[in-house]
Amino acid sequence: MADVIYSSTRGADLKVKASEAVLRGLAPDGGLFVPDHIPHLDKTLKEISQMNYQQTAYEVMKLLLTDYTEEELKYCIEHAYDSKFDTDEIAPLTEAGGAYYLELYHGRTIAFKDMALSILPYLMTTAAKKNNVKNEIVILTATSGDTGKAALAGFADVPGTRIIVFYPKHGVSPIQEKQMVTQQGDNTCVIGIEGNFDDAQTGVKKLFTDDNLAAEMDKAGFQFSSANSINIGRLVPQIVYYVYAYTRLLAGGRIADGDAINVVVPTGNFGNILAAYYAKKMGLPIGKLICASNSNKVLYDFFQTGSYDRNRDFVLTSSPSMDILISSNLERLIYHIAGDDAGADAAYMKNLAQTGKYDITDEMKAKLVDFYGGFASEDETKEAIKSLYDSTGYVIDTHTAVASHVYNQYKKDTNDNTVTVIASTASPFKFTRAVLGAIDKAEAEDDFELADQLAAKAGLEIPEAVSSIRNAPVRHDTVVEVADMEKAVKNFLNM
Ligand SMILES: *Cc1c(COP(=O)(O)O)cnc(C)c1O
Secondary structure, three states: OOOOOEEEOOEEEEEEOHHHHHHHOEOOOOOEEEEOOOOOOOOOHHHHHOOOHHHHHHHHHHHHOOOOOHHHHHHHHHHHOOOOOOOOOOOOEEEEOOEEEEEOOOOOOOEOHHHHHOOHHHHHHHHHHHOOOOOEEEEEEEOOOHHHHHHHHHHOOOOOEEEEEEEEOOOOOHHHHHHHHOOOOOOEEEEEEEOOHHHHHHHHHHHHOOHHHHHHHHHOOEEEEEOOOOOHHHHHHHHHHHHHHHHHHHHOOOOOOOOOEEEEEEOOOOHHHHHHHHHHHOOOOEEEEEEEEOOOOHHHHHHHHOEEEOOOOOOOOOOHHHOOOOOOOHHHHHHHHOOOOHHHHHHHHHHHHHHOEEEOOHHHHHOOOOEEEEEOOHHHHHHHHHHHHHHHOOOOOHHHHHHHHHHHHHHHHHOOOOOEEEEEOEOHHHHHHHHHHHHOOOOOOOHHHHHHHHHHHHOOOOOHHHHOOOOOOOOOOEEEEHHHHHHHHHHHOOO
8 A cells, every 4th residue: 555645735845754744743834734645445334333433543544644553553542542531432423403413522621622632642752753753842832722721631741742832811711721721741831822813823833934943942952843733643533533423323324334424513723624524535425514614704705705815803702712714724625626736725825824815716616516614603603502402402512503503504505404413522511601601591700600500401410621620720820922922932941
């Protein structure tokens, strides 16, 4: 079988193996690593339907991370998807309101970021060994709320690594913030910035591509890598749960072998839905890829018009992990629909950096037929939580509610009744105020008190991820201006 080789979306020259792409995170020219081909699943869906999550993960990941040995990959998978998940199924499906909710929030930090960030530290330390890396790896991450905590939990006290997380000081939920600032581990650093997520992400990308800084770091025995969803070490593990969801439906007799399913994904940085797109390319029978946005509906507009335009106001919503105007992973889709053309992609991204927008060609637009874009306003998000709760008793979080609304809109719009999987990306307990406010009233001042009330209403137990931080001491309280991000990094590294 031919090795999968990775190159940058913005230049064809550099070619690396999977482990090196995982280590680097981002290509030196600022592009994202993309595979030169996407292999087809080499087991039948019937066969996979008899496998558990870990076995399914191996069948998918071995095809894209081809320079990892079987032993290495199985070691990573077994250590990642273990009892830190609160169910053996890892990603269970729950049927409610005419769709299947794929619950991706049973990991340590109760958001779907755990699905990939539980394994990334293993993929990365294995890659460091394979590539004879002597430097300490410094994970540099911008977060809209969920990546930060999931990355911190994954990398805390992992030998040979340090992790620095930047989050928008005024742009995350109180529980998200408490989760991060109470993080244990001497190798962890959490910093609030006076800016939004896009500012944090742009600042981090700048640090990544600064050659002088890289040289200084190297001298001091450090090198950067990324835990953001631009890292293929995050993308690949996310393909797994789409294959898993499909094969569970098959095993349960909900679909017949080969039937198409639709997937709905609440989208921000376009990582999760891109994984579904790759799953489809690997032969998984997916019909429509339904991309759900909140009021920051830059992706909805893009799918409508073929014009990507970030020149608009940034809206703070009740689904903060999707408050994004520059969806990084869309760059990979642009590259692919341009015919794997790095030159074309580089030109679009230059336009985006300089003018905040770009327009794709009609030919490229024609390749987006499998995508459907929709969005939910704040009221529609609330209503989606309430109506599902009222009719079924099932409680979903605000991000998942955006997807739920868009799915209902899609059905009305198209009369397409294909069996549908909705990616459920966070536990409702992560966004208690908004969720409880939607189904009842959220009057208590303290978010933890609200969690008690939500638990009673939903007939659920408060997840360990919330109860354990309730009285935990704050360990990180630094807040900096965007301009001072580099200083903050050097400070933590004693450089
Ligand atoms: C990160 C996140 C999203 C968006 O996922 P992308 O891969 O960035 O599109 C949606 N919901 C939740 C809860 C998240 O944490």
